Amino acid sequence: MSLNISDKNNLVDPEVLARLSRLPMCARGLVEGSFSGMHRSPHRGASVEFAQYRKYVPGDDVNNIDWRVYAKTDRFYIKEFEADTNLRCYFVIDSSGSMGFESGGISKLEYAVRSVAVLAQILVQQSDTVGLQCFSDGLNFDIPARGSAKHLGNIFSVLSSLKPSGETKIVKVLHDLAEKINRRALILVFSDFFTEVEELLDCFQHMKHRKHDLAVFHLLSEAETDLNFDRAVRFMCMETNYSIVTEPALIRNDYRKEFNAYMERMKQGCREFHVDYRKVFIEESYDKTLANFLLERAR
Amino acid sequence: MSFIQPYLLLGLPLFLIPILIHLLNRLRYKSVAWAAVMFIMKATKSSTSMAKIRQWLILFLRMLAVAALILAISRPLMSGWLGWKLAGTPDSVIILLDRSTGMGCRVGGGENILQKGVDLISEAGIKTAPGAKVIVIDSLNLNPEFVPGWNVLKFLPSTSVSQGDANFPLMFKKAVNYLLKNPGGLTEIWCVSDMNRGSWSPNSPEWEEVNEKIKALSVPVIIKVLALKSGTRNNRSVDFRKILNYSTKAEGNIYEVVFNIMQDSAAGDSEIPLTLSVNNINTQKSVKVNGGNSLVRVRLPKPENNKIALGAVKIPDDINLYDNTCYFAYGEPLKGKVIIQADNSYLSALLTAAAFPVGDGSNAEILDSEVKITSSLLNGAALYISAGEFPSGETGEKIFKFLNSGGIALFFPPSGINSVNSGSKFIWGNVNKFSSDNVMRVTVWDREDGIFADSVSGSQLPLGSIEINKRALLSTGDIKSYSLCSDGRPFFYKKHFSGKGCLYFCTTLPLDSWSNLGGGPVLVPVLKRMRQDGSERFSEILPGECGKMSFNSKSNELQKVYSEESKESDIVGSGGAGIYFYNNKFIVLNRAQSSDSSLTVSGDKVVHLLKDKKVYLFSQKVENDSALQAEIWRWFLIISFCFLIVESFMLTPKKEDL
Numbered sequence: 001m002s003l004n005i006s007d008k009n010n011l012v013d014p015e016v017l018a019r020l021s022r023l024p025m026c027a028r029g030l031v032e033g034s035f036s037g038m039h040r041s042p043h044r045g046a047s048v049e050f051a052q053y054r055k056y057v058p059g060d061d062v063n064n065i066d067w068r069v070y071a072k073t074d075r076f077y078i079k080e081f082e083a084d085t086n087l088r089c090y091f092v093i094d095s096s097g098s099m100g101f102e103s104g105g106i107s108k109l110e111y112a113v114r115s116v117a118v119l120a121q122i123l124v125q126q127s128d129t130v131g132l133q134c135f136s137d138g139l140n141f142d143i144p145a146r147g148s149a150k151h152l153g154n155i156f157s158v159l160s161s162l163k164p165s166g167e168t169k170i171v172k173v174l175h176d177l178a179e180k181i182n183r184r185a186l187i188l189v190f191s192d193f194f195t196e197v198e199e200l201l202d203c204f205q206h207m208k209h210r211k212h213d214l215a216v217f218h219l220l221s222e223a224e225t226d227l228n229f230d231r232a233v234r235f236m237c238m239e240t241n242y243s244i245v246t247e248p249a250l251i252r253n254d255y256r257k258e259f260n261a262y263m264e265r266m267k268q269g270c271r272e273f274h275v276d277y278r279k280v281f282i283e284e285s286y287d288k289t290l291a292n293f294l295l296e297r298a299r
Numbered sequence: 300m301s302f303i304q305p306y307l308l309l310g311l312p313l314f315l316i317p318i319l320i321h322l323l324n325r326l327r328y329k330s331v332a333w334a335a336v337m338f339i340m341k342a343t344k345s346s347t348s349m350a351k352i353r354q355w356l357i358l359f360l361r362m363l364a365v366a367a368l369i370l371a372i373s374r375p376l377m378s379g380w381l382g383w384k385l386a387g388t389p390d391s392v393i394i395l396l397d398r399s400t401g402m403g404c405r406v407g408g409g410e411n412i413l414q415k416g417v418d419l420i421s422e423a424g425i426k427t428a429p430g431a432k433v434i435v436i437d438s439l440n441l442n443p444e445f446v447p448g449w450n451v452l453k454f455l456p457s458t459s460v461s462q463g464d465a466n467f468p469l470m471f472k473k474a475v476n477y478l479l480k481n482p483g484g485l486t487e488i489w490c491v492s493d494m495n496r497g498s499w500s501p502n503s504p505e506w507e508e509v510n511e512k513i514k515a516l517s518v519p520v521i522i523k524v525l526a527l528k529s530g531t532r533n534n535r536s537v538d539f540r541k542i543l544n545y546s547t548k549a550e551g552n553i554y555e556v557v558f559n560i561m562q563d564s565a566a567g568d569s570e571i572p573l574t575l576s577v578n579n580i581n582t583q584k585s586v587k588v589n590g591g592n593s594l595v596r597v598r599l600p601k602p603e604n605n606k607i608a609l610g611a612v613k614i615p616d617d618i619n620l621y622d623n624t625c626y627f628a629y630g631e632p633l634k635g636k637v638i639i640q641a642d643n644s645y646l647s648a649l650l651t652a653a654a655f656p657v658g659d660g661s662n663a664e665i666l667d668s669e670v671k672i673t674s675s676l677l678n679g680a681a682l683y684i685s686a687g688e689f690p691s692g693e694t695g696e697k698i699f700k701f702l703n704s705g706g707i708a709l710f711f712p713p714s715g716i717n718s719v720n721s722g723s724k725f726i727w728g729n730v731n732k733f734s735s736d737n738v739m740r741v742t743v744w745d746r747e748d749g750i751f752a753d754s755v756s757g758s759q760l761p762l763g764s765i766e767i768n769k770r771a772l773l774s775t776g777d778i779k780s781y782s783l784c785s786d787g788r789p790f791f792y793k794k795h796f797s798g799k800g801c802l803y804f805c806t807t808l809p810l811d812s813w814s815n816l817g818g819g820p821v822l823v824p825v826l827k828r829m830r831q832d833g834s835e836r837f838s839e840i841l842p843g844e845c846g847k848m849s850f851n852s853k854s855n856e857l858q859k860v861y862s863e864e865s866k867e868s869d870i871v872g873s874g875g876a877g878i879y880f881y882n883n884k885f886i887v888l889n890r891a892q893s894s895d896s897s898l899t900v901s902g903d904k905v906v907h908l909l910k911d912k913k914v915y916l917f918s919q920k921v922e923n924d925s926a927l928q929a930e931i932w933r934w935f936l937i938i939s940f941c942f943l944i945v946e947s948f949m950l951t952p953k954k955e956d957l
Contacts, residue, residue, distance in 0.1 A: 098334035108334075194337055224335045232328035237336040244336070245328050246343055250350040255342035259335070 011117035011156050016287040020294060021122050053077045087128035087186055088145040091116045091155075092177065093162065094191030096136040097239035100164030101192070103221035104283040111219055111282045112190035113159045115290055119188065122294075124152045132158055135173040136166030145185070167239045170195055174203035178210050186213040193218055197262055201269035208273045215276035215293070218266065222283055227255045303374035303918060310369050317361035357949050364942035371935035376918055389521065390484030391432040393477065394420060394446075395470045396458060397492040398438045400536075400890050403460035403621035404493075404529055411619075412527050413460050416491040417453045419525060419919065423489075424449035432483070436473050438465030438498070439846050443477045460621055462876045462890030463846020465498035468505035475512040482518050490524045497893035499900045499908070506908050513912060523915045524905055535562040535571070536622035537614045539889050542629040543596065554599040554629050558612050563897070564591040575599075577610035594757075602630025607839060607885060609860065609878050621890065626878050628885050633830060634837035635662070635681025642668035642687060643714045649809055650684050653822045654830060677701040681833030682826070686711040686808060689776075691722030702800035705836035707829045709803045712771035714810060725804065728774035739767040741790045744782035749793075750803075750828045751782060761820045762790075769813040770806045778804065801832065841884045844891045845876055860885070 056065055056076035066079040093116060099109040120130045124147055131145035132155045141158045143151075170191055181187070187207060193200055193216070207214045229248035236243040248255075263279070270277035280289050302308060333339065402413035410418075424433065433446040437457040446452055467490065474488055492498060513520055543555040560571070567590050575582045577600055586595050602608040608630040614623050637654045641647045651663045664676065668687055672694050677683065683701065689710055690698060702708060712727050733739050741762040744751040753759045762782070772788060781793035781803070792804035809817030816822055860880045879886040902916035 101332070101334040192334055194335055221334075224333075229329075229331075232325050234328050234330040235333040235336055235339050236330055238332050238334050242336065243330075244339060244343060245325075246339065247325070247354070250354055251339065251342040254350070255338050258338045258341045262338070 011114065011159055012121050013114075013118075013287070016118055016290075017121055020118060020287065020290055021125060052080050054080060087123065088131070088183065089119075089123050089128060089186040089188065090131040090133060090145060090177070090181060091120065092133045092135070092174070092187060092189040092191075093159075094136070094168060094170060094189075094193075095134050095140060095162045095164055096166050096168040096170075097164050097237075098168060098192050098194055099219070100238055101221060101224070103223050106282055107164065108192055108219040108221075108282055109162060109164045111280070111286055112217070113162060115217065115286045116188070116190065117156060117159055118287070118290055120152060120155055123147075124149065130155060133173075133177060134158065134162060135169065136164075137169045139173055139176070164238070168195060171199045171203055174200075175206055178203070178206040178212070181210070181212065184211045184213070186215070188215045188217065190217045190219060192220065193266065197265045197269065200266070201273065204269065204273045204275045208275065213276075214273075215278065216270065217278050217280050217289075219280050219282055222281055225256075225259060227252050303376065305373060307369065307373040311366065313369060314362045314366035316365060317358050321358055353949060357946050360942045360946040360949070364939045364946065367935045367939035367942060371932040371939060374932045375935060376931070388485075389428050389431050389487040391434065391486050392424065392428055393434045393436060393443070393474045393486065393488045394452075395467065395474060395488060395490045395492075396435055396437040397465040397467070397490075397495070397498055398457075398459070398461040398463065399465040399493075399495060399498055399893075400460065400462050400619065400621045401493050401495050401498075402527075404534055404619045406529055406618075411460060412493055412529060413458070413491070414453065415919075416525060416527050417458045420489060420491055421449045421452045424452070428487070431487075434474075434477065436470050436477070437461075438467075438470060439463045441469065441473050443473065461846060462621055462888075463844070464891035464893040465492070465495070467492070467499045468503045468509055471509040472505065472512065475509065475516065478516055478518060478520070479512075482516075484518065485521070486518050487521045487523060490522065492524070492526065494526045494528065494899040494902075494905070496898040496900050499905065501900050501904055501908060510910060510912075513909075521913045521915070522909055523917060524902065526902055526905075526916060526918045528899075528918060528920055533563060533566070533617065534619045534622070535560065535566075535614060535617050536619070537561075537573075537612055537625050538622075538892050539612070539625035539627050539887075540594070542599075542627060544629070552601065554601065555596045556599055556610070556612065556627050556629070557594060557596050558625055560586070560588045560593045560595055560614065562588065562590065566590045571614060573615075574613040575610065576613065578608050599629060605630065605632055607631050609885065624876065625889050626876060626887050628840040628878060628887050631838055631840055633662075633681070633834045635830075635834040636664050636679050637662060637682045637684065637826075637830060638664045638666060638672075638676060638680045640666040640668060640670065640672070640683075640685045640687070641711075641714065643810075646686055646711075646714055646808065646810060649817050650686075650826075653809070653817070653819065654682070654684070654826045656819075656823050656827075672697060674700070677706065680706060681837065682706070682830045683708040684711070684826075685709070687713045688727060689723045689725040691724070695723065699796075702796040702802055703798045704800065705798045705833070706800045707803070707833035708801075709805065709826075709829060711805050711808050714808055714813075723775075725776035725778065726774050728772045730769055730771045732769050733767065735768070739770060739784045739786065741765050741767075741782055742785045744790070749781075750825045750832075751791075754824075760824060765790075765814060765816055765821060767807045767814040767816075769808070772806055773804055776804075778802070799832075799835065801829075803829070839884050840887060842887045842889070845888050846891060848886065848888065 053066065053069065054077065056078050060078050064078045064080075066077050069075070069077045069079075093109075093112050095109055099112065100107050116132070120132075123130050127147060129145040129147040130152070132141060132143040133139060134141040143155055143158060168191070170193065174189070177187070204214060204216070227248050232245060232247050234243055234245045267277055267279075269275075278289070278293060396413075396417075398413060402416070403411045405411050406415060424431065429449070433449065433452070435444045435446050435452070435455065435457055436442070437444075439461040440457060444455070444457055446455065452458055471488070478486060538559050538561070540557040540559055543557060544552065546552050556575075568587065570585050570587050572583060572585050575584055575597055580600075584597060586597075587593075588595070597612070599608070599610065607628055609626075609628050611624050611626045616623060637651075639647050639650045639654070641650065647665045651665060655663060664680070666672075672683075672690065674697050677697060677700075680701065683698065683706065685708070687710070689695065698708060710725070712730065744760075744762050746753045746759055751760055751762060767784065767790075770784070770788075773792060776792070778792045778794045780789035781791040782789070784790050784806075789804075789806055791806070792802075794802045796802065805816075807814040807816060809822055811817070859875075860878050876888050876890045879888065902918065906914045906916060
């Protein structure tokens with residue numbers, strides 16, 4: 001795996017793309033697109049799939065009246081069909097300092113960038129539109145959803161320019177995003193989510209309230225879950241100047257308890273709000289993570 | 300609490316090592332950029348109190364473990380009765396009491412080591428085994444003696460100091476024999492000793508037998524050793540060595556007493572006064588002694604009319620009153636004839652001259668080689684010298700009887716033709732001749748003891764200057780070499796007989812054609828020593844060692860005729876040194892010397908000697924007023940291990956943490 005993400009032409013590994021592009025990227029719910037596509041729309045349209053009957057109201061096109069039903073019931077009913085539309089997908093990447101945490105030769109941010117690049121490529125290939133939001137202590141990049149190759153090039157340029165820095169303000173950013181994206185869309189968030197879990201779940205609830213299909217990629221490292229250090233360590237926060245010297249053996253048990261409680265609450269909250277939650281260890285290869293994601297989406 | 304090796308306590312600050320390591324580890328932290336700092340902060344807040352307490356507890360346990368280890372190697376002694384009590388309460392207690400002279404050293408307020416030991420044992424018995432059956436086996440009498448109660452122990456005659464020695468292997472054997480005859484419940488053997496090496500005889504093969512016997516016992520036996528140690532080493536002792544008797548032209552017959560004064564080797568040179576007492580007439584003298592052993596010779600007054608004179612040498616009182624006097628008797632002329640039988644008159648004359656160098660040959664009986672030896676001849680003889688074959692048959696039996704009754708016999712090879720007597724138990728072999736440039740010399744002989752021993756002044760007999768031109772070895776005979784020539788073959792043979800008699804064979808003749816043995820410097824003193832040894836059976840003076848001679852102390856015939864120390868009058872016949880008159884003989888009893896040595900055995904050695912047994916060692920400095928002290932380093936070692944085990948449990952992660 002090449003670790004060089006500063007070159008936008010190297011962001012997507014062709015082999016990974018070749019493997020994954022056979023899998024369609026599907027939205028789980030209804031999405032509202034501008035063009036005809038492969039995803040279900042909340043609006044009735046002209047597909048072959050029957051949706052429902054509804055009573056005729058003045059103003060409806062009389063050509064849509066089902067005359068056979070009229071013959072049987074002596075009432076006017078309109079026959080409606082499902083509409084297919086394209087997908088609008090927004091990638092939300094946390095580029096705060098903590099995303100610079102490295103393990104197994106790759107940082108969380110690199111992992112997120114490579115995953116987003118591949119998924120964006122797949123989506124554009126299937127005529128969907130993709131947008132990109134990068135944030136740390138505020139929204140750093142905001143690229144609206146479009147489906148052209150040129151647009152994809154712009155997204156790759158932004159991705160290759162990302163550097164981990166700043167403090168995470170994910171809660172505010174996600175709330176803002178929920179309001180800002182006014183049409184139903186698929187939102188994929190890549191972050192380590194190291195913030196207060198209840199506030200975070202509020203954000204997820206907000207997004208679901210806005211009827212977005214939300215998937216979160218929780219980027220973690222095995223080192224963070226274990227805290228396996230054998231002697232005193234000075235832990236330096238990657239987002240602030242805060243540091244603390246402690247004996248890991250002393251706090252290991254409590255650390256693990258806190259960490260596990262956080263993870264449990266996160267999973268539980270995501271289940272509650274029907275958020276597609278994905279715990280990702282950056283020590284695993286990203287193509288495997290993405291393959292699992294796409295496979296589950298395709299079912 | 301006191302310690303056997305207190306200087307090791309200097310290492311006690313080492314118990315701070317765990318803290319130092321902890322602090323060093325804290326200083327040697329590594330920096331890590333961390334994303335999940337929020338959990339570190341939360342964990343630090345919640346775990347500060349309990350985890351820190353736990354951490355400090357672990358550190359504290361480590362410190363205690365190190366401290367306990369240092370204390371253990373310092374070999375702590377625990378005062379009080381706890382250590383003694385730990386072994387349980389016995390049904391019967393057998394006390395093996397060392398009553399040797401060394402136990403008479405006074406400590407502190409005038410109490411001697413043995414009294415201190417008996418006091419401690421009594422106190423221990425009252426507190427830990429009040430209802431136990433108590434048996435005492437003391438080193439002098441060696442007979443198991445029932446004691447009606449712990450309180451009377453110190454009033455028994457068998458718990459006072461004697462001038463005999465102690466033999467712990469033998470005492471253990473007596474104890475085990477008692478247990479075999481009187482099996483009981485839980486039995487403990489309590490040993491009271493100053494750990495003198497001579498008393499414990501660590502190299503004695505008897506320990507094997509003791510261990511086998513204890514192993515075979517049906518009752519469980521616990522052994523407790525009370526090792527009484529004194530820090531005082533300024534004791535001085537005197538022991539008798541011998542009476543020298545020689546003649547000079549100017550002064551005639553001269554007697555000298557030779558004795559050894561022993562003191563601590565660190566004492567250095569000093570001049571001490573001593574009292575020489577002969578027939579109750581005291582003479583004050585002063586002698587120079589060195590640190591360690593000093594042999595002293597003092598000339599004695601001539602005895603009147605060849606009567607036996609009784610005397611003693613006394614040095615000033617010190618911490619041990621039992622080793623300051625030695626006794627002697629002298630003045631008795633050598634008794635018993637010297638029978639000389641040779642096939643050569645020149646040889647007979649030469650041997651007579653060597654046996655009686657000052658010309659008093661009236662006690663010599665010179666016989667021709669053809670004369671048959673009779674019992675009446677031998678009955679009055681001290682020494683029988685023969686140049687010829689050892690007789691066979693009836694005559695041979697008579698000589699054996701003579702030897703068994705304490706007589707001395709010396710045989711030379713026949714100077715003439717050897718007539719082989721096939722019935723003899725000792726047969727001479729062929730005569731070997733050596734050229735003048737290849738003469739045989741004597742190279743090995745016993746300089747410590749016997750007829751070739753060095754003189755009292757330390758000069759050796761000139762055996763090395765003997766040149767042997769002709770030699771005949773024994774071809775047959777159950778006898779051992781006594782000294783060796785340069786080719787490793789015997790110069791002298793020697794055989795002991797039960798009645799202190801000795802049979803010697805010399806492999807060369809004191810004739811010029813055979814050797815230069817007849818020159819005198821060797822032959823004269825050797826024959827004189829043989830004559831002295833042989834005449835002991837006629838002597839009215841019987842030397843002995845306290846505790847080694849047994850005679851009926853209640854007999855009317857027993858009289859203590861000479862003793863400097865009135866305090867020992869109550870132990871006549873049971874170990875008190877002095878001169879006794881018994882059965883028409885003067886018995887000169889001096890104290891046993893085996894306990895004079897300052898060498899001791901360690902407690903570990905004693906535990907090793909009594910292998911596979913439950914042995915508890917209790918060391919007690921007799922100068923201490925405190926009660927019994929027990930070595931408790933094992934407990935400290937166990938405590939140290941316990942601390943480490945608890946520490947490892949505290950470090951083991953909980954199941955839910957794994």
